[in-house]
Amino acid sequence: MHPILRSQGGAQGRSAGSAYGGFAWAVATADESVADVYAQTKDALAKLDAILADLGTDRTRLINATVYIDKMQFKAEMDRAWCEWIGDDPANWPQRACIESRLFEHDLVEIVVIAAAPGTA
Numbered sequence: 001m002h003p004i005l006r007s008q009g010g011a012q013g014r015s016a017g018s019a020y021g022g023f024a025w026a027v028a029t030a031d032e033s034v035a036d037v038y039a040q041t042k043d044a045l046a047k048l049d050a051i052l053a054d055l056g057t058d059r060t061r062l063i064n065a066t067v068y069i070d071k072m073q074f075k076a077e078m079d080r081a082w083c084e085w086i087g088d089d090p091a092n093w094p095q096r097a098c099i100e101s102r103l104f105e106h107d108l109v110e111i112v113v114i115a116a117a118p119g120t121a
Contacts, residue, residue, distance in 0.1 A: 005117075007054040017051040023063075024055040024117035029103075029110045037074040037108045041081035044111050057117040059086065062094035064114040070107070072100040078109055 007017035007026065017026035028047035030040035052058050069078055075098055086093060094113070103110055 005055055007051045016047075017055050019055040019057070019117040022117060024052060024057050024061075024115045025113070026051040026055065026115070027110065027112045029107045034106075034108075036077070037069065038077040038081050040108045041078045041111075042085070044109055045081065045085040048111060048113060052113075052115055055115075055117055057115045059115075060092045061116040062086075062092070062113055063116060065094045065096040066112045067096065067098045068101040068103060068110040068112070069098055070101070070103050070109070072098075074108065 002020065005019040005024075006015040009016040016028065017024060019025070026048055028044040028051060030043035031047070032043065034040050034043070049059060052061075067078060067082070069075060078098070082096075101110075
């Protein structure tokens with residue numbers, strides 16, 4: 001049986017990401033309590049970069065992304081940060097959904113991704 005790679009999470013009982021069988025899963029929220037969806041999205045995306053690297057992959061290998069946002073009225077600000085991060089090459093764009101959801105305390109955005117991770121078969 002192949003080992004499961006895990007990226008250290010910030011909370012008891014949870015990993016920030018894991019990889020197995022050619023795939024990696026990761027989740028991130030912003031570290032700081034910021035009242036701005038754009039800033040929280042940028043912070044969460046930077047954390048995703050680190051988690052994905054820890055799992056041997058990166059944002060160009062994303063397959064799927066689900067963005068949970070506290071209020072859909074702020075989607076344009078989240079989209080602005082997302083588009084800056086994901087870049088202009090459609091070959092690197094994952095399938096993505098955005099869902100309005102009540103989030104924990106100060107969180108305005110939470111991002112969950114699935115990526116190809118060739119080193120985890």
